Amino acid sequence: MSHTSGIRQAQKQKTRRALLDAALVLLEEQSLSSLGLREVTRAVGVAPTAFYRHFRSTADLGAALVEEALGSLHPMIGATVSVPGDSEERIARAVELISRHVEAHPAHVRFVARERHGGVAPVREAIRRELARFAEEVRTELAGQPESAGWSGDDLLMLAQLYVDQMLVTASLFLESREAAEPERERERVTRLATRQMRLIALGRRHWLDG
Amino acid sequence: MSHTSGIRQAQKQKTRRALLDAALVLLEEQSLSSLGLREVTRAVGVAPTAFYRHFRSTADLGAALVEEALGSLHPMIGATVSVPGDSEERIARAVELISRHVEAHPAHVRFVARERHGGVAPVREAIRRELARFAEEVRTELAGQPESAGWSGDDLLMLAQLYVDQMLVTASLFLESREAAEPERERERVTRLATRQMRLIALGRRHWLDG
DNA sequence: CCATGCAGTCAACAACTGTTCTCCGGGCTT
DNA sequence: AAGCCCGGAGAACAGTTGTTGACTGCATGG
Incomplete structure (x- = not known):
């Protein structure tokens, strides 16, 4: 031993x-x-x-970085979806959480955004797998909410994937904002943008079963 | 001369x-x-x-590829947004257009998806600029639609960016589907997924001014 | 028709890469 | 206390990289 x-x-x-x-x-x-x-x-x-x-190789090192980067992303995503409060303050808190995560782990976020579609196949695949796991978790989290009454499991997964992708897009925007001419100003702009986009998605969710 | x-x-x-x-x-x-x-x-x-x-360098070649790849993407995005018909068949036609574009120009789509967050700063910046132009065009296209009555220019741009990002996410999924075990089956799955996601976004758009 | 321009060739450069084999020293086990 | 284990060092390997300068042949414009 x-x-x-x-x-x-x-x-x-x-x-x-x-x-x-x-x-x-x-x-x-x-x-x-x-x-x-x-x-x-x-x-x-x-x-x-x-x-x-x-x-074994730099690709192997990349695999280790996937584990690390998405390991740090994991609690953030969980917290983002399961935050309490009414819809509007839930969105505000979620965007805030994403923003803070990017500030805390910029290199991790950059790595995931870059290598998700990068040139190293096994790393790409590892990221894809982990993000699929995340979407699955978000789905079960969403399933527990009263707003999801009447939703099929398929539709819940569809929504979960939309959320996960939107989080990554937003995180990537926050990352870019750090290199802008006026970082705080740009960060604020991204916050407003992401908030409204999530609001629109939440609106679509609310009326999904209308017709 | x-x-x-x-x-x-x-x-x-x-x-x-x-x-x-x-x-x-x-x-x-x-x-x-x-x-x-x-x-x-x-x-x-x-x-x-x-x-x-x-x-001058491979980065310079990359810049040329950005022009070419997004040049081929341009008419597709325009067509996607301005397609006629009611909401439901508009969405179906848009997803179909994206799918066809990926089949016609897989290398271009892969290049944009990969280098958008890639390691070469000037190329990243060039893609960012072009996508911002696209969003701007989508905005003016949306502005001309009756569904956009009462929308602020800011909110229209927010929606346009959501559409552009969603198109890229979808295109990337179609690209991955080509390397799956059963490509046609996976392509169908992605089509269903993307259709419902766009439907949800369209739903959110319709109720944006409700409250 | 001739001289110029210019796309492409060729050889050579120093610098760098991943990988192998051999070796060392000190924490670990018994 | 003795000896194994193993993380790390060092040197050397063949192969590759970007960039240079001087060259050649041919389409071009006067």
Whole structure:
């Protein structure tokens, strides 16, 4: 058996973290398919060969980043949908949560947005799988709400996917706002935009069973 | 003066096209930031140095691809919004148009989806600008419809952006469906999904001014 | 018809890449 | 206390990259 808390294991995890962090920094200005193994180890200050002690390849490192990035996204999405209050303040709180998440983990959000349609197939697939899980969770959350009375499971999943995609679009806009000429001003603009879009979707949801 | 139709210019344009086409093929399995100049020329069967006669760099080639890809997307978006008929058949026709466009120009759609959040800043910016133009056009198109009576210009733009994003999300899903185990079956699933999502948005639009 | 322009070639460059093999030192197990 | 385990270092490999300068052949415009 290998102890999870030895000086040995601790150092290994420390180097691993350093590699992941360095990769996230480098991925701010390029995409995973152009990320070099040597580039990452150089940024950490470690020999190129040390990379292999932690990852098989940069695509493998990418897979680890998917787990990490969507792991941090997970509670945010859950909180966004299950926030209490009436419809209007629920939307405001949801947009606020997204905004805060982007501020807290910009590199994670950028990674997911970039590699979701990126050039590395296994990473793309991993993101797709995780987002499908998210949509599934959002569906069951929505199913528990009184507004969903009479909805079919299929339609609930349809709505859940719309929500998840809209969250990612919004998160991506918040991310771009950080590099604008006047970040706070742009952030406010995105907040207003996203709020109204979610309001419109919520409106569509309310009248879905009308006809 | 330079004639636009000489044997000379024709050959140059032919090589340029070959470079762009080769790049689009290579970009099916990687992203622009990892696309090599030599890689492209090798695929065309031309000397690496010939590349410089047409583009300053691969990022410059990317900019040309943005123009081409969104140029082909442009009429599709216009047609999607301005299609006649009642709401329900308008939606069905719009989804059909998106589906056909993806079948006709899969590489273009893939390029836009991938590089919209990709690692090459100027290309990202170019796509952002063009999509903003699209949203602007959709806005004026929407403004001409009777359903938009009483809407503010701001709200119309909000709706237009929601439509544009939703079209891209849908196009991306159609693209993925082509690589599924049963493409026609998956295409049908995406069609049903996208149709209902657009229906829900249209519903929200109809009740926007209710409260 | 001749001289110019220009798309494309060729060779060479320093720099960089992923990967292998060998080695070291110190935490870990017994 | 002895020895294994293993994260990391170092050197070397063949192959690739972007960019350069000087070249060639041919369509072009005077």
